[in-house]
Amino acid sequence: MWRRVLGCLRTNPVREMSTSQSTFAGKVAIVTASTDGIGLAAAQALGKRGAHVVVSSRKRANVDRAVALLQSQDIGVTGTTCNIGKAEDRERLLQLTLDQCGGVDILVSNAAVNPFFGNTMDSTEEIWDKILSINVKAAFLMTKLVVPHMVKRGGGNIVFVSSIAGYQPIQGLGPYSVSKSALLGLTKVLAPELAPSNIRVNGVAPGVIKTRFSSAIWQNEDSMDEFKKQLSIKRAGETEEIGSVVAFLCSEDASYITGETIVASGGLASRL
Numbered sequence: 358m359w360r361r362v363l364g365c366l367r368t369n370p371v372r373e374m375s376t377s378q379s380t381f382a383g384k385v386a387i388v389t390a391s392t393d394g395i396g397l398a399a400a401q402a403l404g405k406r407g408a409h410v411v412v413s414s415r416k417r418a419n420v421d422r423a424v425a426l427l428q429s430q431d432i433g434v435t436g437t438t439c440n441i442g443k444a445e446d447r448e449r450l451l452q453l454t455l456d457q458c459g460g461v462d463i464l465v466s467n468a469a470v471n472p473f474f475g476n477t478m479d480s481t482e483e484i485w486d487k488i489l490s491i492n493v494k495a496a497f498l499m500t501k502l503v504v505p506h507m508v509k510r511g512g513g514n515i516v517f518v519s520s521i522a523g524y525q526p527i528q529g530l531g532p533y534s535v536s537k538s539a540l541l542g543l544t545k546v547l548a549p550e551l552a553p554s555n556i557r558v559n560g561v562a563p564g565v566i567k568t569r570f571s572s573a574i575w576q577n578e579d580s581m582d583e584f585k586k587q588l589s590i591k592r593a594g595e596t597e598e599i600g601s602v603v604a605f606l607c608s609e610d611a612s613y614i615t616g617e618t619i620v621a622s623g624g625l626a627s628r629l
């Protein structure tokens with residue numbers, strides 16, 4: 358516990374750090390669904406550049422594993438369980454961040470589910486409720502919780518993790534693709550509303566990235582061969598290649614960018 362608290366309060370004299378490590382010095386970043394895959398890579402990318410990161414997911418064992426990994430990389434980290442679909446969990450995640458880190462500057466909204474594969478016409482109300490509730494509604498409600506605290510800090514950054522499927526629907530993943538298009542819209546809607554508070558709102562739309570979530574695609578030679586026909590860079594992406602985009606969007610290097618979603622898909626087509 359103390360180690361985690363001290364991590365939040367660490368001052369890290371700037372002169373002792375490289376430019377990269379000092380990018381987010383003194384900043385606190387909440388990354389949802391961050392004990393594995395893209396969320397974990399985003400936490401690592403922000404943490405390596407000096408942010409204190411707050412990681413979470415549903416399972417305690419995963420949280421403990423991610424915290425240990427990040428600590429071993431000398432990243433300041435706080436971890437807790439949080440099912441992003443539950444209001445009480447979202448509130449607890451924020452309160453823990455405020456109590457232990459004193460505020461929040463960055464939100465990476467990364468959690469998503471996909472409980473359905475098939476023809477969209479076969480999807481049920483229950484499936485639509487689940488997908489929209491986690492992938493879109495919870496992303497907004499977490500943002501709504503965090504924004505007043507960013508305002509108190511004089512500004513902040515929000516990044517929604519969308520998907521290439523939000524631009525070009527993936528066959529069999531209709532409802533999920535629609536939810537990811539909705540995040541492109543949410544980014545556009547919130548950016549002008551939050552700009553006066555010095556909060557930038559952007560997104561990243563990954564292509565096929567090697568994680569458990571997408572293993573059915575990249576571990577299957579036939580489906581990967583199919584994807585490769587459309588890829589300019591003929592391989593699946595690595596999680597670090599998304600983490601670095603998230604870090605860029607949250608950094609001062611992106612100070613004139615808001616309301617945009619950066620596609621990192623190895624060249625998969627990205628027109629709506």
Ligand code: NAP
Nearest residue numbers: 390392393394395414415416440441469520566568570571
């Ligand atoms: P992943 O490697 O399978 O990791 C998923 C993470 O989310 C885990 O840490 C998991 O931990 C957590 N999680 C799952 N449900 C949660 C919930 N309800 N509340 C909180 N945490 C939850 O997945 P990923 O591929 O990195 O996906 C992350 C994001 O990237 C998603 O938004 C996905 O749509 C997007 N994306 C992925 C790809 C790809 O190719 N991988 C492409 C485009 C977009 P627990 O099990 O402990 O909860």
